Amino acid sequence: MVFKKKEKRVPSGFNTINEFFDYLYKKEDLIWMGQNTNHLQKDKGIEDALIAGAKKRDYCKYPPPEGFPELKELILKDLELDPNLFDVQVTASATESLYLAISTSLYHVTNTIASDPGYLIINNFCNRFGNHVKEVPIYNEECGYKLTPELIKENIDMETKLIVLIDPLNPIGTAYTKDEIKEIAEIAKENNIIVLHDITYKDFARDHTLVAKYAPEHTITIYSFSKIFGMAGLRIGAVISSPDLMRPIRASVINDLGTNSLAQEAGIAGLHSKSSWIEDIKETCFKNQELIKEAVDETPGAFLPVYPSDANMMVIDISQTGVKPEDLSEYLLEEKNIFVREGNYTSKRFGDRYIRVSYSIPTSEVMEFRNEFKNAILTLQRKNKK
Numbered sequence: 001m002v003f004k005k006k007e008k009r010v011p012s013g014f015n016t017i018n019e020f021f022d023y024l025y026k027k028e029d030l031i032w033m034g035q036n037t038n039h040l041q042k043d044k045g046i047e048d049a050l051i052a053g054a055k056k057r058d059y060c061k062y063p064p065p066e067g068f069p070e071l072k073e074l075i076l077k078d079l080e081l082d083p084n085l086f087d088v089q090v091t092a093s094a095t096e097s098l099y100l101a102i103s104t105s106l107y108h109v110t111n112t113i114a115s116d117p118g119y120l121i122i123n124n125f126c127n128r129f130g131n132h133v134k135e136v137p138i139y140n141e142e143c144g145y146k147l148t149p150e151l152i153k154e155n156i157d158m159e160t161k162l163i164v165l166i167d168p169l170n171p172i173g174t175a176y177t178k179d180e181i182k183e184i185a186e187i188a189k190e191n192n193i194i195v196l197h198d199i200t201y202k203d204f205a206r207d208h209t210l211v212a213k214y215a216p217e218h219t220i221t222i223y224s225f226s227k228i229f230g231m232a233g234l235r236i237g238a239v240i241s242s243p244d245l246m247r248p249i250r251a252s253v254i255n256d257l258g259t260n261s262l263a264q265e266a267g268i269a270g271l272h273s274k275s276s277w278i279e280d281i282k283e284t285c286f287k288n289q290e291l292i293k294e295a296v297d298e299t300p301g302a303f304l305p306v307y308p309s310d311a312n313m314m315v316i317d318i319s320q321t322g323v324k325p326e327d328l329s330e331y332l333l334e335e336k337n338i339f340v341r342e343g344n345y346t347s348k349r350f351g352d353r354y355i356r357v358s359y360s361i362p363t364s365e366v367m368e369f370r371n372e373f374k375n376a377i378l379t380l381q382r383k384n385k386k
């Protein structure tokens with residue numbers, strides 16, 4: 001096993017990365033555009049389920065190891081997947097689901113195809129359990145900023161076992177069309193490869209298709225309650241696959257005594273109420289994207305590689321402004337109380353070209369970003385000249 005986890009840069013003014021995140025977490029007036037969490041979720045049902053569960057002190061018992069059957073059923077219903085063909089393991093997050101899926105799919109001689117940019121934690125896991133990860137550069141217009149079926153085919157070899165398909169993609173927000181998904185499903189079946197379909201941001205997309213529908217025996221689907229459900233701090237997610245692929249996953253579950261029962265109750269409530277709030281959240285997100293676009297359009301040298309984004313985040317390319325992403329994120333945090341993320345969190349190759357901003361936050365807060373962005377770039381350009 002090889003551990004290749006890259007050390008995170010500690011922002012100036014902090015001793016450790018943990019101290020930095022603790023500061024952010026506790027700063028209540030912070031404009032939170034640096035992590036793709038959802039601050040628009042106001043559903044009373046989720047809150048009530050947490051309070052009711054806590055009041056009953058249900059948490060003195062261990063919940064069932066695979067997850068509450070009601071939650072498992074609701075997840076499959078949400079995805080419109082047949083319970084006779086698919087099984088669900090509830091986990092303490094999409095991150096845990098990814099770890100379980102990757103550790104049981106890869107072997108020290110097998111390799112993975114992933115996109116660059118992408119969500120680097122996934123690649124860390126793949127490097128740990130498999131031989132190597134082919135990080136395919138997709139930060140260009142020719143491929144539409146996507147890991148296209150053509151790029152996948154070009155990169156497959158005899159030892160490829162996993163295709164990481166983040167859809168919509170963190171950080172760019174591209175989503176795959178039904179035709180692309182069908183083609184990727186065919187590639188997986190023909191080559192006996194597993195598609196790791198990370199659908200963490202699915203519900204922000206205008207349209208979405210599951211690979212599992214077209215390659216049920218070759219897909220592991222990764223599900224999170226952190227984003228549209230606004231439950232990131234509750235740490236709950238799921239992994240969904242055919243019973244055959246689930247067998248090794250279930251055998252390697254660490255948390256054999258189940259997943260946080262209150263988080264599961266909240267998940268059940270959120271799935272029941274979802275149809276009543278999802279459109280409002282999506283609408284606000286698309287409106288917020290427009291405001292960010294206005295700010296970017298009036299800033300010479302900055303541009304949006306992908307617009308609109310199908311996720312709750314997007315990339316702003318600032319490479320032609322001469323301003324470094326880490327300088328911009330540090331300036332916005334220190335001077336304007338706005339938390340954004342520099343690109344090197346999501347790409348080793350292209351991370352020095354962009355910042356990533358999330359916008360599932362109140363529109364009034366996005367307005368502050370809209371008002372500050374151009375000035376921030378101009379101020380840093382002046383500083384650079386001195």
Ligand SMILES: Cc1ncc(COP(=O)(O)O)c(C=O)c1O
Pocket residue numbers: 036092093094095096119166170198200223224225226232236237
């Ligand atoms: C693509 C992707 N997968 C998984 C996660 C983690 O989700 P969770 O909070 O459920 O662990 C993230 C978080 O940002 C993500 O971007």
